[in-house]
Amino acid sequence: MIYLDNAATTKVKKEVVDAMIPYFTEKFENPSSIYTPSREIAKDLQDAREYLAHTINADASEIYFTGSGSEADNWAIKGIAMAKKAKGRHIIISKIEHHAILESVKTLEKLGFEITYLNVDKDGLVDLEELENSIREDTILVSVMTANNEIGTIEPIKEIGAICHKHNCLFHTDAVQAYGVLDIDVKEDNIDLLSTSAHKINGPKGIGFLYVRKGLMISPLINGGNQEQGKRAGTTNSALIMGFKKAAELKFQTKDEDNKYILGLRDHLMDRVLKEIPYVRVNGSVEKRLPANMNFSFEFIEGEGMLLKLDALGICASSGSACTSGSLDPSHVLLAIGLPHAIAHGSLRLSIGKDNTLEEIDYVCDNLVKIISELRSMSPLYEDFVKKEGK
Numbered sequence: 001m002i003y004l005d006n007a008a009t010t011k012v013k014k015e016v017v018d019a020m021i022p023y024f025t026e027k028f029e030n031p032s033s034i035y036t037p038s039r040e041i042a043k044d045l046q047d048a049r050e051y052l053a054h055t056i057n058a059d060a061s062e063i064y065f066t067g068s069g070s071e072a073d074n075w076a077i078k079g080i081a082m083a084k085k086a087k088g089r090h091i092i093i094s095k096i097e098h099h100a101i102l103e104s105v106k107t108l109e110k111l112g113f114e115i116t117y118l119n120v121d122k123d124g125l126v127d128l129e130e131l132e133n134s135i136r137e138d139t140i141l142v143s144v145m146t147a148n149n150e151i152g153t154i155e156p157i158k159e160i161g162a163i164c165h166k167h168n169c170l171f172h173t174d175a176v177q178a179y180g181v182l183d184i185d186v187k188e189d190n191i192d193l194l195s196t197s198a199h200k201i202n203g204p205k206g207i208g209f210l211y212v213r214k215g216l217m218i219s220p221l222i223n224g225g226n227q228e229q230g231k232r233a234g235t236t237n238s239a240l241i242m243g244f245k246k247a248a249e250l251k252f253q254t255k256d257e258d259n260k261y262i263l264g265l266r267d268h269l270m271d272r273v274l275k276e277i278p279y280v281r282v283n284g285s286v287e288k289r290l291p292a293n294m295n296f297s298f299e300f301i302e303g304e305g306m307l308l309k310l311d312a313l314g315i316c317a318s319s320g321s322a323c324t325s326g327s328l329d330p331s332h333v334l335l336a337i338g339l340p341h342a343i344a345h346g347s348l349r350l351s352i353g354k355d356n357t358l359e360e361i362d363y364v365c366d367n368l369v370k371i372i373s374e375l376r377s378m379s380p381l382y383e384d385f386v387k388k389e390g391k
Helices: 014-023 036-054 069-084 099-110 128-134 157-166 238-253 255-276 303-312 332-336 358-377 380-390
Strands: 063-066 090-094 114-118 139-143 170-174 193-197 208-212 280-282 293-298 347-351
Touching (some): 014 238, 036 063, 069 099, 069 139, 069 170, 069 193, 090 099, 114 128, 128 157, 157 170, 255 293, 303 347
Parallel strands (some): 090 114, 090 139, 139 170
Antiparallel strands (some): 063 208, 293 347
16 A cells, blocks of 8 residues: 555554553553542653643643644634634634634634635735735634645745734634644744644544643633643543654654655655646645645546546545545635636645655556546547647
8 A cells, every 4th residue: 555645644653652552551540630640640741741832832831632633723713712702703714724614613603703714826825915904803813724734835824923913813823734844933933822633743643732822811612620721621631642742752853854855755746747647737835835745636537536546556645635535526725726626626635754655656656647548538528628629
């Protein structure tokens, strides 16, 4: 199997599994209890919190563990909305946010909140002038992701945060794809809230964190016990938190080296596809892009057929976000950057990991050339196009 869907999830490293096992077995006690074994686990968890806070230049007290990046996104949007509704009910997001953000604001719209959806350009970049012009007296929050999960475009986060603070509104960023890949400093980047998830950096699924700037009021999303400073109820998942810490330690130790290696593979992939397959475009910014991400649109084909043929060859890829893999609708991200429905349907996302090799990339390219040719040979649209071109 050749796995090229690392934007969807990543393989958990053995070192991460080893770090978690003791907290399923001999260190199984509830860290909220007061007896000695529990206090020892609580200390381990505090160490993990401090380390993860350090990776974004935050304080440990500003890190709140969640069950996923989606929960962190939901909490940031809904928690701020509930806490700040007396000040205003206007929220701004971009049109290419993750569905965790999009669905959260839809829920708030039903509760009387007003949402402004920012346009993006052909590369997926937010227009800073449009953002500033969209902020009103009653704007309480702006949410723009650090890097897009489908097309890999990296947004000007620092500038967006500065504009928000200039106009006295809060800034949240979904950094699920960017954490462990890009340098993030919540203070330098003017970030008030930030979402992450462990399973994108070779950690376990089911654990993430929400950074909430010190002194910021946010309403709980999950009520119950007094865990996470009384803000997020539920028995603390010691094993997954320790797995998150270990995954982050490993990731940050080799981040720059990994990025350089992965970027080399990605550029080789892009170069071959663009040279060897006609009527194809790269979606997203080429310069301002996550190293691992490559997103193509191939004209005159359906993406589903392409994915099935790749799968038959042992190649794992996707046509967009893993959260919408069962949908027949074209990607909202690709439509937002101006692609027609017909071309958006023929999209392919390949996301590379450091375990991939140049030989694997060449194998994928060799077969992709054949697959696109086969699919186009069965397409009436392509046949008509060729006839017109011939004239």
